Amino acid sequence: MRKRVTIRDVADRAEVGVGTVSxxxxxxxxxxxxxxxxxxxxxxxLDYHPHFAARHMRTANSQTFGFITDxxxxxxxxxxxxxxxxxxxFQNDMLLLIINTEGNPALxxxxxxxxxxxxxxxxxxxxxxxxxxxxxxxIHQLPAVLLDCMVxxxxxxxxVPDEYGGGYLATRTxxxxxxxxxxxxxxxxxxxxxxxxxxxxxxxxxxxxLSNGDRYLRQGTDWADSGYQQAYDLMRxxxxxxxxxxxxxxxxxxxxxxxxxxxxxxxxxxxVIGFDNQEIIAxxxxxxxxxxxxxxxxxxxxAIEYLLSGSDEKIQKQMACPFIERESVRTI
Amino acid sequence: MRKRVTIRDVADRAEVGVGTVSxxxxxxxxxxxxxxxxxxxxxxxLDYHPHFAARHMRTANSQTFGFITDxxxxxxxxxxxxxxxxxxxFQNDMLLLIINTEGNPALxxxxxxxxxxxxxxxxxxxxxxxxxxxxxxxIHQLPAVLLDCMVxxxxxxxxVPDEYGGGYLATRTxxxxxxxxxxxxxxxxxxxxxxxxxxxxxxxxxxxxLSNGDRYLRQGTDWADSGYQQAYDLMRxxxxxxxxxxxxxxxxxxxxxxxxxxxxxxxxxxxVIGFDNQEIIAxxxxxxxxxxxxxxxxxxxxAIEYLLSGSDEKIQKQMACPFIERESVRTI
DNA sequence: CTGTTAGCGCATTCAT
DNA sequence: ATGAATGCGCTAACAG
Numbered sequence: 001m002r003k004r005v006t007i008r009d010v011a012d013r014a015e016v017g018v019g020t021v022s023x024x025x026x027x028x029x030x031x032x033x034x035x036x037x038x039x040x041x042x043x044x045x046l047d048y049h050p051h052f053a054a055r056h057m058r059t060a061n062s063q064t065f066g067f068i069t070d071x072x073x074x075x076x077x078x079x080x081x082x083x084x085x086x087x088x089x090f091q092n093d094m095l096l097l098i099i100n101t102e103g104n105p106a107l108x109x110x111x112x113x114x115x116x117x118x119x120x121x122x123x124x125x126x127x128x129x130x131x132x133x134x135x136x137x138x139i140h141q142l143p144a145v146l147l148d149c150m151v152x153x154x155x156x157x158x159x160v161p162d163e164y165g166g167g168y169l170a171t172r173t174x175x176x177x178x179x180x181x182x183x184x185x186x187x188x189x190x191x192x193x194x195x196x197x198x199x200x201x202x203x204x205x206x207x208x209x210l211s212n213g214d215r216y217l218r219q220g221t222d223w224a225d226s227g228y229q230q231a232y233d234l235m236r237x238x239x240x241x242x243x244x245x246x247x248x249x250x251x252x253x254x255x256x257x258x259x260x261x262x263x264x265x266x267x268x269x270x271x272v273i274g275f276d277n278q279e280i281i282a283x284x285x286x287x288x289x290x291x292x293x294x295x296x297x298x299x300x301x302x303a304i305e306y307l308l309s310g311s312d313e314k315i316q317k318q319m320a321c322p323f324i325e326r327e328s329v330r331t332i
Numbered sequence: 333m334r335k336r337v338t339i340r341d342v343a344d345r346a347e348v349g350v351g352t353v354s355x356x357x358x359x360x361x362x363x364x365x366x367x368x369x370x371x372x373x374x375x376x377x378l379d380y381h382p383h384f385a386a387r388h389m390r391t392a393n394s395q396t397f398g399f400i401t402d403x404x405x406x407x408x409x410x411x412x413x414x415x416x417x418x419x420x421x422f423q424n425d426m427l428l429l430i431i432n433t434e435g436n437p438a439l440x441x442x443x444x445x446x447x448x449x450x451x452x453x454x455x456x457x458x459x460x461x462x463x464x465x466x467x468x469x470x471i472h473q474l475p476a477v478l479l480d481c482m483v484x485x486x487x488x489x490x491x492v493p494d495e496y497g498g499g500y501l502a503t504r505t506x507x508x509x510x511x512x513x514x515x516x517x518x519x520x521x522x523x524x525x526x527x528x529x530x531x532x533x534x535x536x537x538x539x540x541x542l543s544n545g546d547r548y549l550r551q552g553t554d555w556a557d558s559g560y561q562q563a564y565d566l567m568r569x570x571x572x573x574x575x576x577x578x579x580x581x582x583x584x585x586x587x588x589x590x591x592x593x594x595x596x597x598x599x600x601x602x603x604v605i606g607f608d609n610q611e612i613i614a615x616x617x618x619x620x621x622x623x624x625x626x627x628x629x630x631x632x633x634x635a636i637e638y639l640l641s642g643s644d645e646k647i648q649k650q651m652a653c654p655f656i657e658r659e660s661v662r663t664i
Numbered sequence: 665c666t667g668t669t670a671g672c673g674c675a676t677t678c679a680t
Numbered sequence: 681a682t683g684a685a686t687g688c689g690c691t692a693a694c695a696g
Contacts, residue, residue, distance in 0.1 A: 006673055017683040022675055030681060052450040053385040053394070054673035057688050062385070064429075079411050086432050095446065097427050100418050114427065117384045224616040250616055257618050260592060280612055284556040284582055286589050338689055349667040354691055362665055386689035389672045 005046045014042040025050060056119070065089055065307060066115035066123040066142075067096045070103040070133075081126055081147055084300025092308055094121070109136040116141060122307035125149070126300075130160050130192040143312070145303045150316065157306060159299050159317040163193050166292045166321030167200020170245050170273045173323055175208050178332040179243040179271060183216035185230045185255065187247035197247055197275065216241050220251050227254025235262055235270075242332060243271040249281045252289055252328075267330035277324050288326035295319050337378045346374040357382060388451070397421055397639060398447035398455040398474075399428045402435040402465075413458055413479055416632025424640055426453070441468040448473060454639035457481070462492050462524040475644070477635045482648065489638060491631050491649040495525050498624045498653030499532020502577050502605045505655055507540050510664040511575040511603060515548035517562045517587065519579035529579055529607065548573050552583050559586025567594055567602075574664060575603040581613045584621055584660075599662035609656050620658035627651045 007025075011018040016035060023031050024039045031039075042048075056062050067085060069078075082098065089096050097120060101107035115123055116138060123139060126147035133149045135156075146158035167184075174182050184201045187194045198217075205211050218234065220226035227246060231254065234241055246252040252274035256266065264270050266287055274282055274291035282289040299319055306315070339357075343350045348367060355363050356371045363371075374380075388394050399417060401410075414430070421428050429452060433439035447455055448470060455471060458479035465481045467488075478490035499516075506514050516533045519526045530549075537543050550566065552558035559578060563586065566573055578584040584606035588598065596602050598619055606614055606623035614621040631651050638647070 004673090007675095008673080011683095018674080019676080019684075020682055023682085026675075032681060035681085049445065049449045051389070051673050053388040054688090055675075056385040057383070057389060057672095057690090058674050058676080060688080082430075083432060086430065090431065095429050095431065095450070098414075098418065098430055099422065099427065100415060113381065117381045118427070119383070119385065224618065228618065250612070253616055254618070257592075260589075278612060280582070280610060284585055286556065286560065286586070336689090339691095340689080343667095350690080351668075351692085352666055355666085358691080364665060367666085383689050386672090387691075389674090390689080390691045392672080 004051070005048045007048075007050070010039065010042050010046060010048050013046065014039045060119070062119040062121055063093055064095050064097055064118065064120045065304065066111075066118075066120040067098045068108065068111045068115070068123060068125045069098070069100050070127045071100065078126065078128060078148070078296055080296035081300040084297035084302075085124060085147075085304045086300070088301040088304035088308075092304075094304075094308075105134075105136075109138070112136045112138045124303050124307070126303075130163070130196075132192075143307055143310075145306055147299060147303050154314060154316065157313065157315045157317070159302050159306070159315075159319060161193075161294045161299065162318040162320050163196025164200040164203075165318070166275065166294070167197035167245075168204045169200070169321065169323055170197075170275065170292050171201045171204035172208070174243045174245060174271060174273060174329065175204065175210065177243075177271065177329055179241075180210055181212075181216060181239060181241040181243070182210070183218065183234050183241035183244045185218045185220045185227055185234075185244060185246050185251050187220055187222040187251065189219055194247060201245060220247055222248055222250065224250050224254035224257070227251035228258045229254075231255040231258035232262070235259070235264065241270070243273070243329070245273045245275075247275055249274040249276045249278045249289060249291055252291070253281055253285065256285055256289075267328050271329040271332075273329060275321075282324070282326065285328075287328055290326045290328045291324050292321045293324050294321055336383070337380045339380075339382070342371065342374050342378060342380050345378065346371045392451070394451040394453055395426050396429055396450065396452045397426055397636065398443075398450075398452040399430045400440065400443045400447070400455060400457045401430070401432050402459045403432065410458065410460060410480070410628055412628035413632040416629035416634075417456060417479075417636045418632070420633040420636035420640075424636075426636070426640075437468075441470070444468045444470045456635050456639070458635075462495070462528075464524075475639055475642075477638055479631060479635050486646060486648065489645065489647045489649070491634050491638070491647075491651060493525075493626045493631065494650040494652050495528025496532040496535070497650070498607065498626070499529035499577075500536045501532070501653065501655055502529075502607065502624050503533045503536035504540070506575045506577060506603060506605060506661065507536065507542065509575075509603065509661055511573075512542055513544075513548060513571060513573040513575070514542070515550065515566050515573035515576045517550045517552045517559055517566075517576060517578050517583050519552055519554040519583065521551060526579060533577060552579055554580055554582060556582050556586035556589070559583035560590045561586075563587040563590035564594070567591070567596065573602070575605070575661070577605045577607075579607055581606040581608045581610045581621060581623055584623070585613055585617065588617055588621075599660050603661040603664075605661060607653075614656070614658065617660075619660055622658045622660045623656050624653045625656050626653055 007018050007021050011021045024036050099111040122143040127149040150158040218230040274289045277291045277293035282291045339350050339353050343353045356368050431443040454475040459481040482490040550562040606621045609623045609625035614623045
């Protein structure tokens with residue numbers, strides 16, 4: 001860890017004033033090519049790096065965004081949220097300061113405080129699953145975007161997946177493949193995700209004249225077990241469904257197990273669609289599971305780009321969930 | 333975004349000098365309780381936050397570590413790596429600056445440069461899976477720790493999982509449960525992880541007089557498919573194994589499928605152990621999979637704690653992989 | 665115990 | 681086109 005080399009050192013060695021060095025550092029036009037070259041080579045020789053904090057203090061420009069998560073970082077999904085934000089930030093010469101609060105409100109307040117002290121230029125607050133949150137009031141002192149969550153009064157811009165659209169598209173896809181008896185095993189119903197997906201399912205059915213009084217609707221829990229149970233229940237019906245739309249890929253895992261036990265072949269005997277596109281599950285299931293993707297990566301990107309845009313519109317962005325086709329759906 | 337309030341404002345309002353304010357800010361003892369209280373209340377009134385960059389410039393103390401990843405952030409495992417580091421750092425008043433390079437060497441160099449400019453107090457370089465890496469030379473200008481990887485010349489401290497120990501423990505656990513014909517379906521053999529786990533498997537067998545010339549050893553790929561294939565192959569043997577140790581949980585997924593097709597019950601007919609403890613798979617498989625955990629969280633913590641310790645010893649830390657008991661192993 | 669002062673490294677006037 | 685001077689907000693050293 002040798003002595004830090006400052007702009008002064010560069011200036012001295014290049015026999016110019018610090019101002020000139022600063023100018024070439026910042027790509028200022030009015031520097032003769034001659035001196036510019038000389039300075040650049042000195043910078044390289046000395047391996048000089050500008051002191052970020054000094055520049056920051058001078059320019060009031062921290063080139064940093066804060067990224068606060070409740071426990072998102074724990075879940076496999078949402079890594080992509082971070083990564084999308086990361087990439088978008090990096091491409092714009094910004095870095096991310098990440099704090100994980102485990103949903104502890106005291107920590108959240110601390111986190112916001114720390115970010116304020118570090119003069120981040122904006123804050124992203126991301127949650128593990130879509131929900132309504134209450135935030136430390138201090139967050140309003142900065143541009144902020146909510147990721148995968150929203151505040152009750154809509155006072156903060158937010159970006160969330162279009163659960164409704166996803167539910168609709170999954171169901172419509174099945175319909176377009178000729179299915180008419182389409183079951184839906186939803187995840188735990190308190191969740192915003194569950195509500196949205198369910199509305200989409202019902203709407204698609206209705207729009208295609210296939211409403212059936214929720215005869216094939218089942219309430220699951222988000223765990224494979226419930227998929228297993230409900231699949232059994234469903235298949236024992238007098239006229240069982242020809243397709244099962246699962247509220248999560250994990251539910252689909254359970255459905256697969258039950259179906260296999262019953263010697264039903266996927267997709268020949270019955271089609272299955274999941275939700276979440278957890279690669280680790282969906283891609284490795286046998287056969288690979290067709291499912292809806294929650295566009296975490298793009299959501300992360302969008303949040304940063306919104307911050308970068310400087311807009312103060314309180315948009316409530318819903319991002320579409322695309323259908324990921326694999327091998328669990330068959331046309332009949 | 334109202335005008336920033338500085339230490340000057342606080343001093344004026346409290347009718348003291350800035351030095352005194354600075355002292356209470358830094359918990360300096362020699363301040364009368366009286367003035368301390370007054371200043372504190374002014375700080376609260378004004379909602380004053382010290383300017384981090386200014387302090388940093390003055391103290392040469394950035395309270396920040398850099399965390400560079402190749403693509404770790406993409407994978408579900410390693411989120412825990414970040415989280416462990418995160419938590420340990422936060423508890424010591426440090427924050428993490430995270431950059432994901434996608435394994436792009438140019439980006440890696442940029443990342444190190446940015447971290448140098450921001451005066452991080454140390455760098456953690458983490459990879460998605462254990463391997464030998466080459467790093468931008470500039471990284472040597474700072475304390476650095478490698479996570480889940482190492483450099484060829486051992487010139488940098490590193491912390492990796494004890495793959496050997498994990499392989500050994502998994503095998504020994506099976507042995508202690510009375511199994512003697514123990515198969516091992518390894519993941520793709522180029523990986524360090526595969527080599528270590530295999531050595532552990534062989535050593536445990538040998539130490540218990542169970543060596544069998546690798547009769548039950550199979551080479552898989554890391555995908556469920558290979559587990560499926562190899563399980564069929566294994567079970568068709570004249571004297572099939574009574575237990576299968578899988579190089580990854582994904583392989584175990586395939587093994588489960590094959591076993592179920594063959595109407596073998598887990599664990600009654602055959603025991604299975606996985607590796608990785610990918611909760612999303614292991615906990616949801618039916619029955620839940622007993623497996624070896626790679627201690628990512630603790631590895632992350634350790635890396636930070638090592639940095640914090642200020643040690644310059646080039647330790648090569650191997651962290652034990654504990655056995656996570658679920659329901660796929662039975663005593664015979 | 666407390667006020668005053670001198671930089672930390674840089675970007676930006678203002679001269680030249 | 682370039683050098684010199686100023687101050688961003690803070691901590692530490694020095695006086696008292």
